[in-house]
Amino acid sequence: MNNGVISSPPEDPVKCTSKNTNCTITNSIGIFPDRSICEAGEVKYPGTEEELISIVATATKNNRKMKAATRYSHSIPKLACPDGKDGLLISTNNLNKVLRVDAEARTITVESGVTLRQIIAEAAEAGLALPYTPYWWGITIGGLMATGAHGSTLWDKGSAVHEYATEIRIVSPSGPEDGYAKVRVLTESDDDNQHLNAVRVSLGVLGVISRVCVYIYFIHFLIYRRLNA
Ligand SMILES: Cc1cc2nc3c(=O)[nH]c(=O)nc-3n(C[C@H](O)[C@H](O)[C@H](O)COP(=O)(O)OP(=O)(O)OC[C@H]3O[C@@H](n4cnc5c(N)ncnc54)[C@H](O)[C@@H]3O)c2cc1C
Known part of the structure; x- marks a missing residue:
């Protein structure tokens, strides 16, 4: 048996x-x-x-x-x-590429179908980690942004991954003047963050997110925080 x-x-x-x-x-x-x-x-x-x-x-x-x-x-x-x-x-099955891990800026840029598992693995290669994540690594960055999925903590900006998104690219329906589709690049440095905030938790009704850049932490910093908590 x-x-x-x-x-x-x-x-x-x-x-x-x-x-x-x-x-x-x-x-x-x-x-x-x-x-x-x-x-x-x-x-x-x-x-x-x-x-x-x-x-x-x-x-x-x-x-x-x-x-x-x-x-x-x-x-x-x-x-x-x-x-x-x-x-x-x-x-978004085929929008599955990790585009950039920038250890200096502590950011990771991925296509929207990239899974939490891929993000965690790629970030770790550069000594970086997402501090507080949702519970299952099969979910995608596009899906978890859309639902506001989170882990748990009150530290820093809290445990919702969307709070750490520094740039989101989203493709939305538009009029004939735009060829019926428009790409918006929404970043934290925009004067007005309202659009970025709306797209951060959109429940999928504002368009299809193509790409996300999120801020991450050094693993040793997280271990230090944990040991000194
Ligand atoms: C309201 C809600 C809150 C949740 N909160 C948590 C939580 O806090 N912690 C936790 O661990 N789990 C949570 N979950 C469960 C699960 O982690 C999430 O549902 C997660 O979003 C699933 O990811 P997925 O990639 O499978 O997306 P899916 O379940 O396939 O899609 C979720 C939604 O996102 C849209 N979407 C997906 N990709 C894109 C994209 N590229 N662009 C635009 N829209 C897109 C879909 O159309 C759909 O509306 C929550 C679920 C829901 C419904």
């Missing part, structure tokens, strides 16, 4: 009957609280910000509802459901 423990990550929450069309989306536990099945017309997998802009522009021009979806879709509520059988899911 084999007494070993087998574990595997949750299944892909997006399933389609014909390639990337006629799809459904659920969450990582496999059912939404209202027990309904969310249908969507199609899923797209942009691999770059340029592809994301083109997808948002085409969907906007065609008056199509869209929602961002992630690798495991860990949120229990039906946040990622685009509403209506013709809706479009924009998965």
Whole structure:
């Protein structure tokens, strides 16, 4: 008899009957609280910000509802459901690159589909760490920003990762004058932080975040704080 423990990550929450069309989306536990099945017309997998802009522009021009979806879709509520059988899911599965770790500035810049696990691992390579994180490393930076997911502490800016975001790039629907999609680069140094604050916890309704830069700490500083607490 084999007494070993087998574990595997949750299944892909997006399933389609014909390639990337006629799809459904659920969450990582496999059912939404209202027990309904969310249908969507199609899923797209942009691999770059340029592809994301083109997808948002085409969907906007065609008056199509869209929602961002992630690798495991860990949120229990039906946040990622685009509403209506013709809706479009924009998965961030392929927006999965760590773009820059700047040890001097103590920042890490990642695409929005990068998981907490990737961020923690890449930051650690440079001797850096996110001090207080949500509880599961399969969630993405885009998803955790959108929901305000956090760990626990009152130290510094608190435990919500979005409080440490110094720059967010977001692609939103727009009018024909902008080619039906607009990229906004929102930074802490902007005169008016209102837009950055709104995008920090948007529940996914203001557009699709393409890229995030977050402020992180030196690991030895955190150990020092812990030992001297
Ligand atoms: C309101 C709420 C609060 C939560 N708070 C915590 C917490 O404090 N601590 C904790 O550990 N867990 C928390 N969770 C559980 C879980 O950690 C979060 O749901 C987390 O956001 C899941 O991440 P995900 O990558 O799986 O995103 P998903 O569950 O797939 O998506 C969450 C939302 O973010 C949107 N979204 C995803 N990517 C993008 C993007 N690139 N651009 C724009 N929108 C995007 C989706 O459309 C959806 O609306 C919370 C869940 C919810 C619903």
